[in-house]
Amino acid sequence: MGFGFSIWAFLLLNLVCCSRGFTPVDQFYVNCGSSSDAVVGNITFIADKSAAKYLLTPQEILADSNLNSITRADDSPLFRTARIFNGPSKYTFPIRQSGRHWIRLHFYPFTYQNYDMKTASFSVFSQTTTLLSNFTPKGAVVREYSVNVEKGDLVIAFSPSSNSNAYVNAIEVASVPDELIADAAQLYSSSGQFTGLSAQSLQTVARLNMGGPFVSLVNDTLGRNWEPDGPYLKQPNLATSKSNIPAVQYPNGGASADTAPPTVYGTCTKMNSDGDPTSNFNVTWDIPVDPGFQYLIRLHFCDIVSASPTDSVFDVYIDTYIVYQDLELSTKLYGKLATAFYADFVTPVLDRPNVSVSIGPSPRSSYPDAFLNGLEVMKIRNSEDSLAGASIFPSFPKSKKNLGIIVGLSVGVPVALILVGILFCMHRRRKRQQLKLSKTWVPISVNGGASHTMGSKYSTGTTVSVGSNMSYRIPFVAVQDATNNFDESWVIGVGGFGKVYKGELHDGTKVAVKRGNPRSQQGLAEFRTEIEMLSQFRHRHLVSLIGYCDEKNEMILVYEYMENGTVKSHLYGSDLPSLGWKERLEICIGAARGLHYLHTGDAKAVIHRDVKSANILVDENLMAKVADFGLSKTGPELDQTHVSTAVKGSFGYLDPEYFRRQQLTEKSDVYSFGVVLFEVLCARPVIDPSLPREKVNLAEWAMKCQKKGQLDQIIDPNLVGKIKPDSLRKFGETAEKCLADYGVDRPSMGDVLWNLEYALQLQEAVIQNDPDENSTNAIGQLSPQVGEFNHVETTTSVAQFETSSVDDLSGVSMSRVFSQLVKSEGR
Numbered sequence: 042m043g044f045g046f047s048i049w050a051f052l053l054l055n056l057v058c059c060s061r062g063f064t065p066v067d068q069f070y071v072n073c074g075s076s077s078d079a080v081v082g083n084i085t086f087i088a089d090k091s092a093a094k095y096l097l098t099p100q101e102i103l104a105d106s107n108l109n110s111i112t113r114a115d116d117s118p119l120f121r122t123a124r125i126f127n128g129p130s131k132y133t134f135p136i137r138q139s140g141r142h143w144i145r146l147h148f149y150p151f152t153y154q155n156y157d158m159k160t161a162s163f164s165v166f167s168q169t170t171t172l173l174s175n176f177t178p179k180g181a182v183v184r185e186y187s188v189n190v191e192k193g194d195l196v197i198a199f200s201p202s203s204n205s206n207a208y209v210n211a212i213e214v215a216s217v218p219d220e221l222i223a224d225a226a227q228l229y230s231s232s233g234q235f236t237g238l239s240a241q242s243l244q245t246v247a248r249l250n251m252g253g254p255f256v257s258l259v260n261d262t263l264g265r266n267w268e269p270d271g272p273y274l275k276q277p278n279l280a281t282s283k284s285n286i287p288a289v290q291y292p293n294g295g296a297s298a299d300t301a302p303p304t305v306y307g308t309c310t311k312m313n314s315d316g317d318p319t320s321n322f323n324v325t326w327d328i329p330v331d332p333g334f335q336y337l338i339r340l341h342f343c344d345i346v347s348a349s350p351t352d353s354v355f356d357v358y359i360d361t362y363i364v365y366q367d368l369e370l371s372t373k374l375y376g377k378l379a380t381a382f383y384a385d386f387v388t389p390v391l392d393r394p395n396v397s398v399s400i401g402p403s404p405r406s407s408y409p410d411a412f413l414n415g416l417e418v419m420k421i422r423n424s425e426d427s428l429a430g431a432s433i434f435p436s437f438p439k440s441k442k443n444l445g446i447i448v449g450l451s452v453g454v455p456v457a458l459i460l461v462g463i464l465f466c467m468h469r470r471r472k473r474q475q476l477k478l479s480k481t482w483v484p485i486s487v488n489g490g491a492s493h494t495m496g497s498k499y500s501t502g503t504t505v506s507v508g509s510n511m512s513y514r515i516p517f518v519a520v521q522d523a524t525n526n527f528d529e530s531w532v533i534g535v536g537g538f539g540k541v542y543k544g545e546l547h548d549g550t551k552v553a554v555k556r557g558n559p560r561s562q563q564g565l566a567e568f569r570t571e572i573e574m575l576s577q578f579r580h581r582h583l584v585s586l587i588g589y590c591d592e593k594n595e596m597i598l599v600y601e602y603m604e605n606g607t608v609k610s611h612l613y614g615s616d617l618p619s620l621g622w623k624e625r626l627e628i629c630i631g632a633a634r635g636l637h638y639l640h641t642g643d644a645k646a647v648i649h650r651d652v653k654s655a656n657i658l659v660d661e662n663l664m665a666k667v668a669d670f671g672l673s674k675t676g677p678e679l680d681q682t683h684v685s686t687a688v689k690g691s692f693g694y695l696d697p698e699y700f701r702r703q704q705l706t707e708k709s710d711v712y713s714f715g716v717v718l719f720e721v722l723c724a725r726p727v728i729d730p731s732l733p734r735e736k737v738n739l740a741e742w743a744m745k746c747q748k749k750g751q752l753d754q755i756i757d758p759n760l761v762g763k764i765k766p767d768s769l770r771k772f773g774e775t776a777e778k779c780l781a782d783y784g785v786d787r788p789s790m791g792d793v794l795w796n797l798e799y800a801l802q803l804q805e806a807v808i809q810n811d812p813d814e815n816s817t818n819a820i821g822q823l824s825p826q827v828g829e830f831n832h833v834e835t836t837t838s839v840a841q842f843e844t845s846s847v848d849d850l851s852g853v854s855m856s857r858v859f860s861q862l863v864k865s866e867g868r
């Protein structure tokens with residue numbers, strides 16, 4: 042019966058379609074999860090059971106929200122029901138005619154029994170293309186794709202992420218007239234052409250009706266939706282709109298009603314230049330996109346503005362490129378007014394999260410004016426056959442999913458429009474913040490000097506899938522571009538992993554690009570760890586990952602650029618100027634904060650495992666950041682495999698306990714950090730075979746001197762006489778505790794941080810008491826109490842403070858906390 046009904050629907054649609062001029066040979070509209078058909082506009086979405094023959098799924102789960110739980114705006118009948126997939130599932134639609142086809146996926150999350158679709162994460166594939174990757178729809182979303190398929194079968198596969206389910210509320214598959222997408226388009230940034238478009242898979246990112254209302258599939262011959270352009274206008278006050286739908290004509294050849302309906306061509310957004318012949322500004326639309334892809338941009342024009350065909354002459358830009366100088370529509374349309382015209386352009390691979398289209402006056406025009414009637418932005422499948430979102434700009438883990446949807450927000454139902462309005466603003470703000478962050482934190486990760494890595498086997502048991510971090514992927518061409526094609530003269534470091542190049546992204550962000558040696562098992566595992574760690578952990582004292590590239594067997598990591606390189610390079614072995622004691626303390630404090638955050642800042646404790654002065658970098662303000670997470674592991678509570686892991690890390694910094702027992706804890710990092718503290722104080726390599734035997738190993742030698750109270754005799758000669766004895770004593774004690782034989786006897790990074798802050802206070806208090814300095818004695822008054830400061834008491838207070846807000850703490854100067862504590866202790 043269901044089958045009979047769909048034939049009937051097909052015939053009816055055929056009739057309707059014939060009157061439109063285009064008959065989709067193939068058309069499947071499925072109202073997933075529903076026991077009845079739903080009619081939307083002129084399209085009948087058939088009941089789920091009528092489409093069951095196309096579906097292969099491990100279990101039949103038909104979800105019906107009770108109507109009441111659907112909120113006001115989500116009035117599409119398609120959203121009321123869904124199909125849930127609790128394992129990989131696929132639809133196979135028989136395709137009768139080769140060529141371009143729409144795939145539209147409708148999502149609306151609700152809770153059904155014990156399936157909470159709001160938290161579902163899944164991927165969707167067609168035979169040729171990854172459509173969505175680890176996607177979590179938030180609210181009503183309709184994703185539209187168009188793919189070129191051969192006669193035979195079109196498979197659409199749903200794959201739930203681990204411990205999750207997939208779902209879909211409705212599916213559309215329908216033939217598209219092949220003429221809709223021509224094979225070639227102008228490259229906007231050069232005089233070249235992009236060819237091969239007709240074979241491409243595309244995703245609609247934006248489809249806008251300039252100066253008019255939402256146009257739904259009811260008024261579109263190809264079942265498309267067109268959103269109003271208002272929310273995308275950069276400066277709405279510069280624009281005005283005009284409408285004359287009945288006047289619209291289509292030329293013989295070129296644009297047709299299938300290109301865009303009269304409701305789109307018959308309205309426009311134009312320069313608000315009325316009455317001011319001196320107007321000279323652009324009207325600009327910003328469209329959010331996923332960086333890392335090329336886009337097809339289609340501009341629709343129809344002169345419903347001018348009184349005479351020769352009146353309109355204007356300029357059109359995409360981003361900063363002029364794509365039409367002195368565009369005179371009349372010459373393209375044989376002098377006819379109100380006639381539809383469109384043009385296609387292809388962008389280069391974008392490294393920014395938006396693309397803009399601007400129109401502005403031409404000096405050749407008698408009166409300044411410019412208009413645009415419609416705009417479509419379509420993402421082109423990348424070299425990995427994926428259309429799934431990618432954003433090379435780091436996003437904070439908690440907001441990542443939101444962004445994905447907003448960025449990719451496509452054509453939607455009216456609900457989606459409301460969302461666009463609200464979310465678009467949020468999105469813009471967030472993107473801006475991110476851009477600002479990646480610029481102000483400017484800066485690098487150089488692993489100077491090769492690591493002396495011990496151990497030969499690498500445990501692959503805990504490797505993570507690079508694929509789960511799609512959002513950081515950068516196309517190879519963009520990396521080539523940024524590094525002047527890996528210009529040897531741009532190399533700023535060489536490490537065990539490979540070479541590090543300085544580079545600059547299109548938007549001017551300076552980056553450090555670490556290019557791995559050809560894939561080795563070990564390199565690949567470390568590459569993945571680094572991506573996984575850096576994309577999860579963001580902190581001002583950890584070097585930020587901007588992106589990575591794993592195309593063509595490459596292992597490339599792109600970091601913020603750190604102007605001043607490694608801490609090691611400032612201590613010895615280079616001719617960089619020597620750092621003062623206060624600067625060194627501040628660097629140690631910054632690094633300690635970064636490590637403290639790793640150990641405590643997230644649900645999982647993370648052990649860095651390769652703490653050394655070559656892995657602590659400094660930016661242009663000498664702010665320290667911890668780098669190189671290639672060896673990191675999550676802490677013992679969660680990772681029971683730590684015992685069997687081969688010993689890794691760098692010689693001279695290795696925790697003896699870890700070495701003996703292969704027991705991995707945060708305290709191993711504390712040990713290594715203790716070695717760094719002595720290195721900073723003494724400014725010599727941790728292993729120096731040229732020295733007499735007892736001095737070769739810095740950790741041993743410094744500990745010997747510290748225990749004998751002779752630390753002052755081995756400090757960096759540049760610091761002699763510049764460190765206040767109290768500060769040195771505190772610093773020495775702290776380093777000594779870090780190097781305790783047994784992990785349990787070592788302080789936590791939080792304690793270390795606290796003690797280093799204290800050492801800094803002691804140094805500064807002295808300077809401020811110095812009669813030569815006529816500053817206030819705010820810190821001087823600390824001294825009496827500070828002398829009796831009891832380590833145990835203070836750590837508890839700090840711990841409380843920090844657990845409540847680790848992130849906040851990192852930004853706050855500890856001296857404020859210090860004085861508060863001192864005051865309360867003084868009572």
Ligand SMILES: *[C@@H]1O[C@H](CO)[C@@H](O)[C@H](O)[C@H]1NC(C)=O
Pocket residue numbers: 254259260304
């Ligand atoms: C859309 O189509 C309907 C019916 O076909 C019509 O009543 C309506 O005016 C159209 N809307 C626009 C904006 O043209």
Ligand SMILES: *[C@@H]1O[C@H](CO)[C@@H](O)[C@H](O)[C@H]1NC(C)=O
Pocket residue numbers: 057061082083258259260261262
């Ligand atoms: C939808 O159907 C109505 C009547 O059935 C028809 O007049 C209209 O042209 C159709 N709309 C489109 C876009 O085909």
Ligand SMILES: *[C@@H]1O[C@H](CO)[C@@H](O)[C@H](O)[C@H]1NC(C)=O
Pocket residue numbers: 321322323358360361362399401
């Ligand atoms: C319009 O935008 C383009 C591209 O950004 C720019 O080159 C041009 O100067 C702008 N024109 C005006 C009048 O602002």
Ligand SMILES: *[C@@H]1O[C@H](CO)[C@@H](O)[C@H](O)[C@H]1NC(C)=O
Pocket residue numbers: 327393394395396397469472473
């Ligand atoms: C889009 O990018 C330009 C730089 O190319 C920037 O000035 C603008 O603020 C960006 N807009 C959004 C919405 O991110």
